[in-house]
Amino acid sequence: MNAPLIGARIPRKEDYRFLTGAGRYTDDVTLPHQTHAVFVRSPHAHAKIKSINSSRAKSAPGVLAVYTGDDIAAAKLGGLPCGWLITDVNGQPMKEPPYPVLAQGKVRFSGERVAVVVAETLDQAHDAAELVEVNYEVLPAVVDAVKALAKGAPALHEVAPDNTCYVWALGDKSAVDAAFAKAAHVTKLEFVNNRLIPNAIEPRAANGSYSRADDSYTLYVASQNPHVERLLMTAFVMGLPEHKVRVVAGDVGGGFGSKIYLYAEDVVVTWASKQLNRPVKWTADRSESYLSDAHGRDHTTTAELALDKDGKFLAMRVKTAANVGAYLSTFASCVPTILYATLLAGQYTTPVIHCEVTAVFTNTSPVDAYRGAGRPEATYVVERLVETAARELKIDAAEIRRRNFIRSFPYQTPVALLYDTGNYDATLDAATKMADVAGFAARKAEAAKRGKLRGLGYACYIEACGIAPSAVAGSLGARAGLFEAGEIRVHPTGSVTVFTGSHSHGQGHETSFAQVVADRLGLPIDSVDIVHGDTSKILFGMGTYGSRSIAVGGTAIVKALDKIVAKGKKIAAHLLEAAEADIEYDRGVFTVKGTDKKKMFGEVSFAAYVPHNYPHDKLEPGLNENAFYDPTNFTFPAGSYVCEVEVDPETGVVRIERWIAVDDFGKIINPMIVDGQVHGGLAQGIGQALTENCHYDASGQLVTGSFMDYSIPRATDVPMFEVDTRETPCTHNPLGVKGCGEAGAIGAPAALMNAITDAIGAKDLPMPATPQTVWRAIQNEKAA
Amino acid sequence: MHPFIYHRPANVNDAVTLAAKGPDHKLLAGGQSLVQAMKLRLSSPSDVIDLGSIKDLSGIKASGSEVTIGAMTRHAEVEKSPEVRKAIPALAALAGQIGDRQVRAMGTLGGALANNDPAADYPAAVLGLGATIVTNKRRIPADEFFKGLFETALAQGELITSVVFPVPKRAAYTKFKNQASRFAIVGVFVAESSSGVRVAVTGAGPCVFRQKDMEKALAAKFSPESVAGVKQAASGLNSDLHAGAEYRAHLVTVMAKRAVENALK
């Protein structure tokens, strides 16, 4: 028997093609007779379109067509839908203004698509795009959520004259107010959770084509969930039968949320391919990505924590204005609500919590889920409050957490979630030890001698992953199910193809999912291939986001494996002339209980396809099973991060000296891959806290519109990470897994800001803590 | 990128004859700024004159008192040149801090100077060392070369052929990088030579400039303490999302102090 594969550090199966340039990303796809699309984008954040003259562009060399909003309206294409209905505090549905794929009469953010030029070559399309004359009447713009709520602010949509999409609340307000009234101490913070731009290194791309032969479409697209993309595009926008559209998301160069959504460009190239009867390809320039990819975060929050004199948490009160941008992107509405307020208990027994969220339209790019999606914002609220409270009450920051940890499971939080399991002491104890917190005072003193300010910060995060039980999601407004599907196709010679509705865009599913299957079937990992990302091959899929792949997609595969094994037992019983009940199975070997009689998996699968000696009266030939899995609860990964920084008071430069991350992801399939996911998440969280900031000026121009002005971390900005795990298996899926993709991005910002504020002795500091921001804060502390 | 006509002259004469035809005839050195600007359609020359085939424009020659570097010499060559490292280690170190190693493999000294980006590194060394810019027509002292934002003393059809750097007693360059672009928010080059002390500041203002108060202080005593108390006025300095004028002014002093420390190491 082979060595166990689950839990093994196995190099990735997908690496060879990526390392040799054989990956196949969307822009690598070239179709016969392909044309090229370039979008004309609004230079204004808010304007009426008085007229569009595309006659010069249409007669430019190589140009095949120029389409505007009028063409889209004439074709009766719908707007982009929002997949989650939030019901407001008055029981009314959220405001859902139309989101046309090409602007109709008005533009509402700089970068909005106004027209598309399709030409024989990309250069010709670019040349002609400059010739499209758009006559705008510029309107006043508003980019800040709080300002957009003020009386007299420019209104974006007729259906929402006060720019409010919804006001939503969770928790028992009167109980919270009562607890605050009696509290010995209240800690209060007001801050902005800064707007981020996802910046997957592969820009978005789409290549649509149409076949007259069977009246069908194929869309190659950089997507995290091709089936959802197809569902939304066919059912809500184009009115096409789903079976006439194939969506292929091959290799995708990172997503981080930004490639979950149905984007206007995807629809336009698909639609245009039929108009022109030729494939239409579009690939974003990085500048277009900055302008038009869904952004992340952008909360303005007031948060309060009530405590008794011993540092026990009594209540939490949170009020947030969430900037959703100019239109509702696919999952925009659930991010600052369902994925945010429900996490405000954190790892603590805070008995009552109230959170009110106002979602606000502004003249900015739509905001949607970005790595962590709501949970980083929640963790930031909780962990900044907790650390600040500890400082105010002069209680050790780890100790105040320990006084409030949840220790009894299952645990029903006051914000709707039921934590199935966890051990928060285990990760905090391990992190504190690894970080040598005991030696910190000496290190701080030593740094002071060199003129440097040293600080230490914690974050103990929790997240809800394995999204999601469909019934729960549905009751909260989801307009789709959130199950996953998998199929195991055993070939006659014993190799296996696995089809999964999860999508890998860096996570390494082709390896970790293959480990699960090969381990169970007793096969070498090279005998198992994972196929994902093609609606014509995979039965169905809800895709990859919210750290759901292994917990939901992996479980669907396990369910299909169960069926394979069950059928295999029947075949083996026949071959071994034993009763089915006496057949035992373990990792590729069928045995008759209490005997040495056995059949290998390969013999059984061969018999299924060459059924000469086969129980035809009881069984169909073949060995191919599928399963759908709908989770019964969320999973709850949690962990403790400790970060130690040194600040140069002369320049404000923050240097991360050490980063310790101890996570509890339940069972781990491939620790090498899990470590990598943590590293990447940490770097994105560090980016939010130290370098990244999406900035629009008051007129709505995106100031940080390229890598020249928007700073994602480089290698010199991050340290080597010290990571470890503790394991409390998830109680409600067969693998015991919880998911690991977002943890780093969720926990890192709070840990880092806690460390920096500790170093410079400030109560709070805006993110990102750029050198100038830190230097100014130090000047202010000196002055005060 | 807009269409243009491409030229690849074999010698300096042919290049400058083409370049003299008008401002829409652009000289292409390494292309690390020009190609970017053309890609983004911010620059749309009618003609591009590629200097890549003119062999005698690149190379490094060192005598006892000066180092001469050809205009088409790549940053990477300056960074790694044993002659430069020996004679003016601060110049090699500065070249090693420009952009990134791929950019340094293509970018050239002449291209950087002719472009005169306000946040570029080389102008600080050229002004800080009091170098001489040699063109096909004349020799231009550094003090007369940098005229303003992306502006130099070069006339249309004038081509930098080399730069002559006097060898200082000691020198150093300290750069505070923009987190995103990695250009200088503030870069300070200090040099002490027999003719005196020079302090050149890049990144902080619309154009590289000499910090004369610091030069005076350092001429009296070349030590970090001499500049630590010399304040740079904030007025006239650049102010943007990354760094306001007041912060930049503060950084000029800090970077100058650190440059002096490094020069004394």
Add this chain to the structure above:
Amino acid sequence: MAVRVSFKVNGKSVSSEVEERTLLVSLIRDTLRLTGTHVGCDTAQCGACTVMMNGRAVKSCSMLAMQAEGAEITTIEGVAKPDGTLHPMQAAFKEHHGLQCGFCTPGMVINAIDFAKGNPNPTEQDVREALEGNLCRCTGYHNIVKSIMAGAKAMAAAK
């Protein structure tokens, strides 16, 4: 207008008619169909387009194709041995999980090989500084740094 450019790619001579404004990366990807070289930005920062030209890593998005006249270019497709055996740097990236989505990887590997030629035993800091021109959004660089340190040693040992 079209102009002709001739150079060697991965050991093979190529000669192509291109528009003057064609970037080297477009020629490599669209005409030669060597799609392992990627485009991740338009401001020459991400480094996904890095190729080796005359033995030096350069950004092929920041060059006109014409600037490569007569040059010897190596793209990621030309790095492994003809029999498919990975170059020691590629092998190190696989061994140390130095890639996730794979999009920045070709540029990372090419730049790392060039860097390692002159730095057979680099420190962590050396490697981080050498990656100034290569952005990765997946790995947090941790495993890329480990890969390059190991790959550099393996390259030196293979000499």
